Amino acid sequence: MRLSRAAVLAAGFQYARAVRMIESTSLNPCMANSSFTATFFNVVFTPDNATLAYNINGESEVSAYVTLDIQVSGYGYDVYHKTLDPCSDPSLKGVCPMSAGSLQNLRSNAPLPADAIKQVPNAIYYIPDLDGKVRVWINETDDRRPLACVEAELRNGKTVNQKGVAWAIAVLTGLCLVSSAIASGRGHFSTSAHVAANILSILNYFQAQAQIGMTAVHTPPIIRAWTQNFQWSMGIIRVGFLQRMATWYQRATGGKPAMLLSSLSTMSVHIQKRSNLGSSSSFDARVKTVKGIERVSFMAGIEATNTFFTGYTMFTVVLLLVSLLVVLFRYACEGLVRSGKMHSSKFYDFRHGWLLVLKGIIFRLVLIGFAPMVVLCIWEFTRHDSGGEVALAVSVLLFVVTVLAFAAVKIWLIAARSEHMHKSPAYILYADPMVLNKWGFLYVSYKADVAYFLIPMLVYTFVKAVFVGAAQKSGIVQAIAFVILDMAMLIAMSIMKPFMDRATNAWSISIASINALNSLILLLLSGIFGLPPLAIGVLGVLFFVVNCVFTVVLLATAIWTAGRAIVSKNPDNHYQAVLDDRVSFKSTTNLELSELSALAATARGESRLGMRSNNSLASGFRPPEGPDGRKRLSPVYGVDWAPPSPARPGATFARTG
Structure with a gap:
């Protein structure tokens, strides 16, 4: 009986998922002035067929008989330790003795004994983003003097960085925003304001997690993988033709594009180590260390020189696309009314005030894109990828900062004038339609008497983004700044309770609490306290578990409120009176x-x-x-x-x- 093509593909997929393996694709030095460097490294251990396959290209300054001291660790624990003599192992004859010079295509597919395979716990093959390392000391045979040390991070193919997860989170967030607009169109304005405020807080939380991944702190693999799921909120989205456009623009404006992704066959790329190690010039020429925003870009498949242009283009495209959709929807409604297919009272407010609606939407998008644009623009100032990109960074930074700063000061002055004239800041803020329609996007989620709280919120967002973009050379500085800023914001929210009702305050304070916890974990991981490897591994798992559970709860709650806003006949009844x-x-x-x-x-x-x-x-x-x-x-x-x-x-x- 002939199997169908679909059945064959399904069987192959299930087999691929069932294959157990441990692999590494980067070999890094672990001692100062190491005498061996690898320009290409790939090792795959597959226990099901009991083989260890490797392919290594490198440069050696060692000319002697050597022994290899192998240490395997997981989450700080030493799980395997063995000393090998290359002269007695047929698979290592190429380094007996080790000769100075170039080592090209050193490869093997060596069988492993069953007792060695049994020493590896089965759970190792299924833990996502395995925090495992193998370290090899190259020692001179006669006096055991260390000549070189190399280290490789191990992975098993399981990771929490999934494109499906990132897309699902982005789509669900977008649908919740759409539900806010639908609720407003149906006349449920309290519901619309609450849903929009909650979704904006969620987006800020996603951006805060993405910024954790953008710092120069060397975090465990599970943190790097988890925060990568939220880089879309910072505009880091890989699109093939956009990368080609970015490269063209950079060249056309006097820049030199990076070619890291296209040179992986001759260049070894590794994540920044917790300690600073000395290295030779040959190592610097053939091995690229990535950290912070460069690390995020590399994991997203984007050249570092294209990162700013990618984020800038995404921001601009979203503004133009949403504006176009609003215009099209307005004319579609007018066409349906004129043709008699829709009652003239439907979307009447929108059809006759669509320019105000569009302006408010654009302001909201600028508010959402504020943190990403500040981070990427400040980072571009430190890099100078090209004259054209620096000019774009200056223009977009001035645009977002000027628009939001002017709006924030304007709201503060209006509230003060209303308090002076009418003994209530809410009088002009909510009774004057021109003020409400033009600037309401900034203050409707706050109590009227503390509408000025949007100023410290914008300052907090700006300063935090500046540290992310400008302090890429010092993870400790970034971690300290994060702790100070997030703790200050948590204390301010807890004391002032600035949002419009108890539920919104509880929502926002919860998010601020998790942000403060994340900052504390980042500070502990920065190396300032010298934590042991086991503690670092535990903190990585703790970060993932807390944020994963919290994200699920936030999204579930947001989906529930968004669905209720659409399905319920009068969803405004579900919300308490506003605290002003x-x-x-x-x-x-x-x-x-x-x-x-x-x-x-x-x-x-x-x-x-x-x-x-x-x-x-x-x-x-x-x-x-x-x-x-x-x-x-x-x-x-x-x-x-x-x-x-x-x-x-x-x-x-x-x-x-």
């Missing part, structure tokens, strides 16, 4: 004032729309009317004009219907 008096200045039921409200307004000397005749806030402003004659003042946030008396800022008027 913003609801005193809006009505989302019926915008026509009742007779009682009109009498109260007349007694206060206000017009029918609830505006004081001498109130400069809305001088000359008249709200647009919807198709049903209702006054609609805020197409973005659904806030309708019905302010209270300035003498009683907490009172609620015009709540009719």
Whole structure:
């Protein structure tokens, strides 16, 4: 019976998954002035067929009979130790004696005895991102004097760095943002604000994890792999044609592209070691050490000289694509209304205020892209990949910093003026539709009386990003800065509780707590305390477990609230009252004032729309009317004009219907 092609492929896939192996692709020096370096190294141990296959190219300065002292460790434990004499091992005849010069294509497929295979625990083949190493001392046979030392990191093919995981997280986050927009379109503005605030906090958390991976601290393999899942939030996304475009642009503007990924057959690439080791010039010429952002780029398959351009292009493309989608949706709605296929009241606010909606969306995207752009721009200033890329970095950094700084100061001044004029910062922030629609993206998640908290939030984000981009040569400096900044933010949030309700405060403080814990772990891993290898391995596993569980909980909660925002008939009922008096200045039921409200307004000397005749806030402003004659003042946030008396800022008027 002939097997189908699908069955053969499925069987092959299952076999590939079932194969046990341990491999290493990088051989690094572990002593100062090592007399042996490897320009290419690949070793694969497969216990199922009891073979050890290796292929090595290198340079040797040793000319003597030697013995090989092999030490294998896992998470700080020594699990295997053996001394080999190359002259008595047929598979090592090529180094008996070892000769100075070039060693090319030193390869073998040597069988291993069964007793040696049994010494390796079976669990080693299945632990993701195995923190194992093999160290080989090359000693002179006569006096046992060490001539060279090389070390290789071991892996078993299992890793928590999965493209599927990264894409799933990105897609789910995007869908939750879309649900916020849908809730706003349905008129559930409280739900929309809560979902958007939660998703923005999640994105900030993802970027914080990505920044941990971007630091120059040498972290365990499981931390490097886990944080790599979130590099998309920093714009580090590999696209083939984009890499070719980046290389072309760099060459066209006077730069010299890196060729590390295309020279792996002749160049040995290894991750930065915890200790600084001396090396010879021949080693420096043939071995490339990657750390920090370079390490992240290498793991993503992006040349270091293309990293800034990649992030910049992703940021620009997202801005243009979202703008285009908003414009297309607006004209599609207009077309459906004119053709009679959609009622004219549907998306009325959006269709007549789409420019304000688009502006608010662009501001949100700039806020989301603030940390990535600061990190990559500052990093580009330290590299100078090309004149054109430096010019792009200057322009985009000035753009994001100027836009957000101006908006933050503007909100602070408006809140102060409102407090001075109306004894409540929420009065102008939520009663003036022009202020709300233009700047509301920055402060709706905060209580009105602490709307200024967005300024320390932006400063915190900026300073942390600067340390990531500018201090790539010192992981200790980065780790100390992270601890100070994250602890300060956690303390500030815990004391001030600046967000709009208890649930949002608890959500944000929880994220700040995990960020502070991650920073403490990063500081412990920086080498400043000299922790033993076992403690470092334990911290790596702890980091992964805590953040993995927390990420799952965050996403599950966000998906639940997003789904409820779409399915529930009135999801606003699920949220408690906001911890300020913003609801005193809006009505989302019926915008026509009742007779009682009109009498109260007349007694206060206000017009029918609830505006004081001498109130400069809305001088000359008249709200647009919807198709049903209702006054609609805020197409973005659904806030309708019905302010209270300035003498009683907490009172609620015009709540009719």
